[in-house]
Amino acid sequence: MSFLDVIILIVKCVVLALGAITITAYMTLFERIGLARLQHRVGPNRAGAIPVGGGRHILGGWLQPGADVVKLFFKEDIMPALADKWVYMIAPGFAVIPALIIWATIPVGCWPIGPNAQLGCPTGSDNLLQLAEVSIGILYLLAITSIGVYGIAIAGWASNNKYSMLGAIRASAQVISYELALGLAVLGVVMQAGSFSTGQIVEQQAGWWFIVPQFLGFVIFLVAATAEVVRAPFDLVEAEQELVGGYNTEFSSMKFAMFYLAEYMKLVAMNAIAVTLFLGGWRFPGLRPLAEYVSANFGPIAGNAVFGLLSLAVFLIKTAILCFVSIWIRATVPRIRYDMLMNLGWKLLLPLALFNIALTAVLNVFFPNDRLVSGGIAFVVGLVLLILVSRFAGPRKPKSAVILVKKSGQEVSAGR
Numbered sequence: 001m002s003f004l005d006v007i008i009l010i011v012k013c014v015v016l017a018l019g020a021i022t023i024t025a026y027m028t029l030f031e032r033i034g035l036a037r038l039q040h041r042v043g044p045n046r047a048g049a050i051p052v053g054g055g056r057h058i059l060g061g062w063l064q065p066g067a068d069v070v071k072l073f074f075k076e077d078i079m080p081a082l083a084d085k086w087v088y089m090i091a092p093g094f095a096v097i098p099a100l101i102i103w104a105t106i107p108v109g110c111w112p113i114g115p116n117a118q119l120g121c122p123t124g125s126d127n128l129l130q131l132a133e134v135s136i137g138i139l140y141l142l143a144i145t146s147i148g149v150y151g152i153a154i155a156g157w158a159s160n161n162k163y164s165m166l167g168a169i170r171a172s173a174q175v176i177s178y179e180l181a182l183g184l185a186v187l188g189v190v191m192q193a194g195s196f197s198t199g200q201i202v203e204q205q206a207g208w209w210f211i212v213p214q215f216l217g218f219v220i221f222l223v224a225a226t227a228e229v230v231r232a233p234f235d236l237v238e239a240e241q242e243l244v245g246g247y248n249t250e251f252s253s254m255k256f257a258m259f260y261l262a263e264y265m266k267l268v269a270m271n272a273i274a275v276t277l278f279l280g281g282w283r284f285p286g287l288r289p290l291a292e293y294v295s296a297n298f299g300p301i302a303g304n305a306v307f308g309l310l311s312l313a314v315f316l317i318k319t320a321i322l323c324f325v326s327i328w329i330r331a332t333v334p335r336i337r338y339d340m341l342m343n344l345g346w347k348l349l350l351p352l353a354l355f356n357i358a359l360t361a362v363l364n365v366f367f368p369n370d371r372l373v374s375g376g377i378a379f380v381v382g383l384v385l386l387i388l389v390s391r392f393a394g395p396r397k398p399k400s401a402v403i404l405v406k407k408s409g410q411e412v413s414a415g416r
Helices: 003-038 064-073 085-105 137-147 149-158 162-193 198-204 215-228 253-278 287-298 300-332 338-366 371-392
Strands: 050-053 056-058 403-407 410-413
Touching (some): 003 064, 003 085, 064 253, 085 137, 085 149, 085 253, 137 149, 137 162, 137 198, 137 253, 149 162, 149 253, 162 198, 162 215, 162 338, 198 253, 215 300, 215 371, 253 300, 287 300, 338 371
Antiparallel strands (some): 050 056, 403 410
16 A cells, blocks of 8 residues: 555545534434424524525524534533543543444445546445445444444443433443344345445445345334434433433533434434445436446546546435434334333344344245345235234233213223
8 A cells, every 4th residue: 555545545534534523413403403393393593594684594503513512612521529530531432433433334425536446336446435345344334333332331330320320221231132133134135235345235236225125124224223323212321201311411511512423423324324235325326327428528537526426415315314214203203111122122123133034045045046026025025024013013002091081970081
């Protein structure tokens, strides 16, 4: 590796880190605006508003993330007297660093560059929009998502606060419970593509996104990923009604901001992984013919640039759609009980994930070269199974009803 290659690698790392932080900051604004619309509220509409006359404003709220950072930066930084000082100080770093480095193997687009540049970024070619293409990229992603809970666990323990410690214990149990289902859902994609490389998985989805043959795995992955990043309705780690603020109760100022940043960064990263594994990554119909047309008329450099920018835009739009689904779930579904959380992880998601692996293996053996037939069968079976599970294993209406009034010998109950 030459000195120029090292410089390019460092620049890519810095740009990727700054891009991830910026997207995460505006993810908080996106969520606040989305929740406001879903809950019939106003939402942030002041910071950065530009007056256009007549008492009207445009772009209201676009500077809200910056205002939040300034506010948190100048807040008083308090450390509990009996906290473990050094562990307390490094706990936010344990939460943020895994959320940053998880992006290293995710291909966020395809911009061919260098001597091995090839349109479509096949295996072995150089891609400007992927930091590192390794043959075990999926194992790397699973490893990083697993160690993310250490920041929460260390924060709860170092705070010397019982509420924080309970939140940390809940986080450990929750991540262990849902990590199994998450890993098995990803294994179905690995079996479908025949590779642990994220680049090759995207390459295998040319014209056929894995959400079709792995529809059951896609649903399992979304549910398990929501629990992994401790988002509603699985946010029992920081249940305000029970644990004050959970693991970050004793953190303030920029330490609290780092935990807040890590939560949303992991949310965006998990959705980006879902796009890579199930929604074709940066692929979209019509991109390659357009890039070939530009290359033929304006040269290969222009064609590669157009292909890279459009593929990046496609990837970000897909990720934004899944982020909106996460916001929609938060605004719609109430927090579940802890026993329901464990039952869902161990008694429903884990058996479904095992069934998905068995189904994928059987179909790969009987239909090795006919992905339309195998994918159609897998999609129908997965959809029917999900309907049956939601119908017969979902929440039940209580048999006993609360009697509200008695009128002339007739009971009127809450169940009527």
